[in-house]
Amino acid sequence: METEKIEMDESIRKELEEDVMEEIKAIQEKENNGFDESDEPAFEKQESPHAAPSHVHEQMHLAHERMEEKREESVRRGKNVVLPGDRIVESMEYLPGRNCYRDGNSIYSKRLGVVYYRGHVIDVVPLSGKYMPEADDMVIGKVSEVQYSGWTIDVNSPYRAFLPLSGVRGFIEPSRTDISKIYGVGDLIYARISEVTPLKDIRISMKDPSTRKFENGRIIRISPVKVPRVIGKQGSMINLIKDKTGCRISVGQNGVIWIQGEKEQLAARAIQEIEEKSQIQGLTDHIGKLLNQETPSAGVRI
Amino acid sequence: MNIQTSYIISHLSKGMRLDGRKPDEHRKIEIEIGPIEQAEGSARVKLGGTEVIAGVKLEVKEPFSDTPNEGVLMVNTELSPVASPEFELGPPRETAIELARIVDRGIRESHCINTEKLCIKVGEKVWMVMVDIQPLSHEGNLIDASGIAAIAALMTAKMVKYDEAGDKVIYEKTDESVPLDDIPVPVTFGIIDGKLIVDPTLEEEESMDGRLTITTNEAGDVCAMQKGGACSLTFELIEQAAEMSIKKGKEIRELIRQSL
Numbered sequence: 001m002e003t004e005k006i007e008m009d010e011s012i013r014k015e016l017e018e019d020v021m022e023e024i025k026a027i028q029e030k031e032n033n034g035f036d037e038s039d040e041p042a043f044e045k046q047e048s049p050h051a052a053p054s055h056v057h058e059q060m061h062l063a064h065e066r067m068e069e070k071r072e073e074s075v076r077r078g079k080n081v082v083l084p085g086d087r088i089v090e091s092m093e094y095l096p097g098r099n100c101y102r103d104g105n106s107i108y109s110k111r112l113g114v115v116y117y118r119g120h121v122i123d124v125v126p127l128s129g130k131y132m133p134e135a136d137d138m139v140i141g142k143v144s145e146v147q148y149s150g151w152t153i154d155v156n157s158p159y160r161a162f163l164p165l166s167g168v169r170g171f172i173e174p175s176r177t178d179i180s181k182i183y184g185v186g187d188l189i190y191a192r193i194s195e196v197t198p199l200k201d202i203r204i205s206m207k208d209p210s211t212r213k214f215e216n217g218r219i220i221r222i223s224p225v226k227v228p229r230v231i232g233k234q235g236s237m238i239n240l241i242k243d244k245t246g247c248r249i250s251v252g253q254n255g256v257i258w259i260q261g262e263k264e265q266l267a268a269r270a271i272q273e274i275e276e277k278s279q280i281q282g283l284t285d286h287i288g289k290l291l292n293q294e295t296p297s298a299g300v301r302i
Numbered sequence: 303m304n305i306q307t308s309y310i311i312s313h314l315s316k317g318m319r320l321d322g323r324k325p326d327e328h329r330k331i332e333i334e335i336g337p338i339e340q341a342e343g344s345a346r347v348k349l350g351g352t353e354v355i356a357g358v359k360l361e362v363k364e365p366f367s368d369t370p371n372e373g374v375l376m377v378n379t380e381l382s383p384v385a386s387p388e389f390e391l392g393p394p395r396e397t398a399i400e401l402a403r404i405v406d407r408g409i410r411e412s413h414c415i416n417t418e419k420l421c422i423k424v425g426e427k428v429w430m431v432m433v434d435i436q437p438l439s440h441e442g443n444l445i446d447a448s449g450i451a452a453i454a455a456l457m458t459a460k461m462v463k464y465d466e467a468g469d470k471v472i473y474e475k476t477d478e479s480v481p482l483d484d485i486p487v488p489v490t491f492g493i494i495d496g497k498l499i500v501d502p503t504l505e506e507e508e509s510m511d512g513r514l515t516i517t518t519n520e521a522g523d524v525c526a527m528q529k530g531g532a533c534s535l536t537f538e539l540i541e542q543a544a545e546m547s548i549k550k551g552k553e554i555r556e557l558i559r560q561s562l
Contacts, residue, residue, distance in 0.1 A: 186304040218309040218320075265322075 081127075082109040088122055099124035131157045131224035131254040133193050133202045138211075140219070140252035141204065143187045146180040153191070153204060156221070156254040161202035163191065168206050188214040190250050190258070217248070217260030220268050222275040224255035229278040230271055237284060241270050244291035266291065307509040311495045320505060326546055328501045331554065333450065333561040335458050342475065343459025347451040349501065351441030353385075356451035357434050358459040358480070362471055365421070365428040373420020373428045377406035379435040379448065386440035404488065404528045405435065405449050408517035412486035412525040415456070419481040422464060429464075431456070431480060442503035445515050449488035454558050456480055486525055487554045488517040489547035493533050498543055500550060514540070516547035520555065524548075 082088060090106045099111045100122055109115070113126040133139070133155060141161060145152035150164040165172050168182065183189060190212050194205040205211070222230065230251055231238050242249055247261030259267050270287050277283060310320060319325065329350030338344035341357035365372060379402040381389040394402075409415065420429040433455065435448045460475040492502030492510040502510055512531025519525050524544055529535065 188305055214305055216305055216308070219306050 081112075081114055082124060083112055084110055088115055088124075093120060095121045097121040097123040099126060125228075126225050128223060128225055131155070133157055133159065133161070133196050133200070133254075135193055135196050137193045137253040138190065138250075139193060139204070139254040140188060140190055140214075140250065140256035140258055141254075143183045143185050143189065146183070146185060148174060151179075151183050153189070155193075155202065155204070156224070156252075156256055157202075159200040159202055161191075161193070161204045163189075163204050163206065167194065167204060183213065188219060188258070190214065190252065214250075214258055214260075217258055218264055218268070220257050220259065220271060222255050222257065222271060224253065226275045226278050227251060227253055227255055229283070230257070230274050232284065237274065237287065240284065240288060241267050241291065244288070245270075266293075304509065306505065307494075310506060310509050314494060314497055314499070319499065321503065323501075325497065325499045326550070328446075328550065328554075329503075331450070331557055333454055333558060335454065335561060341455070341459075342462060343455045343457070343480070345451045345454035345458065346438075347447045347454065349443060349447040349450075350503065351439060352437070352443055352447045353439040354435060354437045354444065354447040354451045356436070356448065356455040358455045359432045359434070360459075360462055360471070360480075361430045361432065362422065362427050362464055362469075363430045364426065365424075369417075370425035371421045371428075372417035373415070374430040375406070375410055375415055375417070375433070376430065377402050377409065377433045377435065377452065379405070379437070381437060381440075385437040389440070400528075400530070401444055401448055402435070404445055404515050404517075404526070405433075405452050407526040407528070408449055408486045408488050409433075409452065409456070412484050412517065412519040414453075414482050414484035414486055414519070416481035416483055422466075427464075427466075429461075431459075440504065442505070442507050443490050443501050445490045446488055446501060449486075449517065450554060450558065453485055453487065454561070457482060457485070457558070457562060484519045485555050485558060486517050486519050487551040487558075488515050488526075489550045489554070490515045491543050491546070493531070493535070493539070496536075496539070498539065498546070500546065514543050516544055518548050518551040522548045522552070 086109045088100060088107045088109055092105060094107055094117075096102045096107045097118060099113060100107050100109050102108075107122055109124045111124055111126040111129065113124040116123045116125055131139075139155045141153035141155040143151050144154045144160070150162055150167070153161040153163050155161045163183075165174060165179065172179065172182070189206065190210070191204040191206050192208045192211055193202060195201075195203040229237065232240070238249060238251060241247070245261060245263040245267040247259050247264050247267045249267060250258040252258075257271060259271075261267065270290055273290055274283065274287060277286065280286065313319065314325065317325065321329075323329070329352075330348075332348040334346040336344055337346045337355060338357045342360050343358040344356060346353070346355045363374065365374065379398050380394065381398045381401075383389050383391060415431065420431065422428055433452050435452055437444050437448070457479075459480040461478040461480060463472040463474055463476060464470075465472055489500065490502070491498045491500055491514045492506050493512045493514065494506065494510045498514075499506060499510075502513070507513075510531065511533035512529065512535070514535065515526075515528045515530075516524055517526040524547070
C-alpha cells in the first residue's frame, strides 16, 4: 500500500513536470515568435502575449511554483476520477467551481470527470457530455431559423441560442430589410455567447471583431469536452496544427471546428487523432509526427 | 448553399469523400450473430459508426383470407432516442415507417421466405414471422444496416414447436431453420450533385439531394427499389446504380455467409 502510494505520487509528479516543461516551452516559443496571432479562445485564459523578456523568467518561476502547489494538492486529494454525487472533499476551505456543488460541509461532483484544484476552487472536468453554454464562450453555430427580430442558432447544445438584431454590427431596420440576406438558414457563424440566463436562454452576439460568417472551408465535430486538448496549453496544440498545415482553423468551445486551407484533410485528421488519443502522454509529439507525414495515412472518421 | 455541402461537392468532383473512402466504397461492415437469446434469430450489424440490432420472433396466427396457405412476414422498426438525438419517443414517424417498408419490401419481393412452407393448416393456422429492427447508433445509412441485420437474423432463425392440441407455441428452438431461398441485400446510394455515393454517412445524408435504395438477390436481379428525397434521376444514373448494387450486393452477401 505504502509503495503504491509513492509510485502514484511519482507518476503524478512526472506528469506535472511534463506539463510545466510544456508550459515553459510554450512561453519561450511565444517569446521567439513574437505576437501570437491566434484568435481562438484558449481554455485557460491567456496571459498578455506581449510579455517582456524579464517576464519570461518570472513566468517560469511562477510555473515552477504552480507545479509544487499542484503536487501538494494531488497528494492531498484522494481521488482523481469522480462520479456524480461523489464527495470530493469534506472541508470548508474549498469553493465549488465548475461541475460541482456544496452540500453541508462537503463538496460533491455533478459529473463524471477528473478533479482539478485551482487554488481554493475545485473544478470537475467532465470526461464526456454535451456542450453547456457559458457566457463569453466563442462557438460555431448554424442558423436554424430566421425570425422577425433575429435568428435562432443551433450551437450543438441541448439549448438553442438566439442572435438578436441588436447583436449584429450596424443598425438594421427590420421592416425594410430582408434579414435572411444577412444570415440565412444553414449559414455557419463564429459567434460569442453574450448571456446565459439561469433558465438557459442563450443570447449570442456578432459584434466582436473576431466573429464572422464562414464562406468556405469545412466543418468537423468533436466531443466538446475535448476542446481544451485540441487548443492545448495557451494554444500550443492548435498553433502546431496551424503551422504545419498552413490551414486557418477556428475552434468553437461547443466542439465544432472550422478548417480552411490546402491541407485541411490533414488538419482534420490531426484533430480527430487528438480527440481519440486525448489521454495519452506526449500527445503534442505524437501529433507533430503525424503532421510531418505528407499525406494523411487514413480517412477521417465523421 | 451550406459550406459543408459545397465542400462535399468539390471533394466529390475529385473522386474523394470526407472520410477518405471512394464513392463506391462501404464503411467497414461487422456482423454479430445471435446477440439476443430469447429471439428465434438475431443479428447485430455495425456499418462504420452505425449500429443496428434485429431480432426474429415466430407466432401462430390465422392467415389472410386472400392467401390462406401462406405464412405472414412483418417487419417493424423503432427509432428510439438511444440511436440519435433526432429521434423521439412516441408513435413511429415517416422515417421509421419508410425504413421498415424498404427492408420489408426487399425481403418480400425477393420471395426469399418460402411462405407456403410456413403454413400449418390451410385457412386456419400459419406461422407469422416478425422481424424487429432497432437502430442503436445512427451515423448514416440505417437502411443498409437494417437490411443486412434483418436478413442475417432470418438466416439464423430456428423454428419453434407448435402444440396443435393445446393451440399454443412452445418456445423451444428446433434444428429446423426458417425456410429461406435467397439472400436479398439492399445497397443505398446518396445522390449529391448528380453523382452516386455508396453508403452515405450522416454528414453526407444532411447534404445530399436524394437517395436510392436498390435490393438485389442472389441471381443478380433487382427485386426492390426505393427513392427518397427531392432530386430527379436520369436513366443512366439508375442503370449505373443498379449495376453497382448488384456488384456490392454480392460482396455483402459473401460477408453475411462468412459470419454465420
